Amino acid sequence: MYKQEGIRKKHLATLEKIKENLEKLNEKIDVLIELRKVNEKELQKFPDSSLDVITLLNLPDHLRKTAVAICRNGRATAEEIADQTNRARAMESSYLNQLVIMGYLKKQRKGKKTCFYVERGNES
Amino acid sequence: MSKIVAVHSYKGGTGKTIMSVNLAATFAKQGKKVALFDLDFRAPSLFAILRCEKIQVWLNDYLNNNCDIDKILIDLSSRISGKGKLYVGLANPSIDAMRDISTKDRRWEMRALGHLLSLKNKLFDEQKFDYIIFDTSPGLQYSSMNAIVTADFVVVTTTGDCSDVNGTKRMISEFYKMFEKKTGIVINKILDDVARSNNAEYAKKIKETYNVPLLGVVPCFCEILKAEGKYLFPQDKSDHPFTNLLYEMADKIEKSNIN
Ligand SMILES: Nc1ncnc2c1ncn2[C@@H]1O[C@H](COP(=O)(O)OP(=O)(O)OP(=O)(O)O)[C@@H](O)[C@H]1O
Numbered sequence A: 001m002y003k004q005e006g007i008r009k010k011h012l013a014t015l016e017k018i019k020e021n022l023e024k025l026n027e028k029i030d031v032l033i034e035l036r037k038v039n040e041k042e043l044q045k046f047p048d049s050s051l052d053v054i055t056l057l058n059l060p061d062h063l064r065k066t067a068v069a070i071c072r073n074g075r076a077t078a079e080e081i082a083d084q085t086n087r088a089r090a091m092e093s094s095y096l097n098q099l100v101i102m103g104y105l106k107k108q109r110k111g112k113k114t115c116f117y118v119e120r121g122n123e124s
Numbered sequence B: 001m002s003k004i005v006a007v008h009s010y011k012g013g014t015g016k017t018i019m020s021v022n023l024a025a026t027f028a029k030q031g032k033k034v035a036l037f038d039l040d041f042r043a044p045s046l047f048a049i050l051r052c053e054k055i056q057v058w059l060n061d062y063l064n065n066n067c068d069i070d071k072i073l074i075d076l077s078s079r080i081s082g083k084g085k086l087y088v089g090l091a092n093p094s095i096d097a098m099r100d101i102s103t104k105d106r107r108w109e110m111r112a113l114g115h116l117l118s119l120k121n122k123l124f125d126e127q128k129f130d131y132i133i134f135d136t137s138p139g140l141q142y143s144s145m146n147a148i149v150t151a152d153f154v155v156v157t158t159t160g161d162c163s164d165v166n167g168t169k170r171m172i173s174e175f176y177k178m179f180e181k182k183t184g185i186v187i188n189k190i191l192d193d194v195a196r197s198n199n200a201e202y203a204k205k206i207k208e209t210y211n212v213p214l215l216g217v218v219p220c221f222c223e224i225l226k227a228e229g230k231y232l233f234p235q236d237k238s239d240h241p242f243t244n245l246l247y248e249m250a251d252k253i254e255k256s257n258i259n
């Protein structure tokens, strides 16, 4: 009885691990797809990568909406941004990854969640 | 639904401050909980107009991340009868503070934008405010642009002066539109004869010129000039025609849908 329970737990943990890895892979694929879709020039890393209002103004329309949404919290998951913009989570995830590539956002995995955040530096 | 309203214009002296103060008073008079902020850091004026004394902390301090928003909100609810609430957050009028703001870099402005955007969480979600009103500097100053990005609704004031028309049009089509801002226009200081002909035809003409709806046409009133901002019209001059116009404009803002 106990033994069976143990095995079940072990299997569950393995499945969880596989799911987590798949999610990571998915995200990496998202980024790759975006990189191919978007014109290289647009994704150039800018030397001054502050996400301020001038930068927001110069972003393509679809990214601007995502960027404004993340400025509100400073930190969010694709899901939370999708809630604000009323767009699909997968779409926001790919836009957020574009902003990461452009150097405006940073990305951090915490457990199963991927958080995107604006690096605001030291407040002064 | 709660809204942030920014009052802005292309040129100076078009009536932003008068409109902000009195719109805030109108919403408060309707029983709402309102916060009015002076985002005109280069020429702060709410401090003088609202005759606030012994202020220690300013909106500047909140944007500098030196204090929480609660610390800078001054309760002026006693100036309005009824159950509405009116709070104000003031820009520091000292020369040092004005100079300090003018030397900020892009990273500071980015953080300032974050602090403004987070007012939605702090004042709407946590403290149940109904309206936040921003009085701004004219033109595309950083603080004004931050205010507009943060706002749900932009009230543009213009005197319809020919040098203002083109700039206002460009600002609407090249800036507000980029951020998908709901916008309404107020034609202010209109001379009497034009005001009297204020009708559907005129509203249509304005709509065609600016491509945004007309919120109201405010004639040039000597009482506004004489008041030097001392009256809250909805409270102190309740039967003045400007007060009626304010209620009409407040109504249109209230009814506009935002996403
Ligand atoms: N409808 C009006 N009738 C008469 N005077 C008016 C009217 N609207 C505004 N004024 C006067 O015009 C002057 C400028 O108004 P106000 O300070 O509100 O403009 P502003 O847009 O905030 O200016 P600034 O760009 O300098 O901040 C004030 O003296 C005010 O009393």
Ligand SMILES: [Mg+2]
Binding pocket: B016, B017, B018, B040, B045, B135, B136
């Ligand atoms: Mg003013």
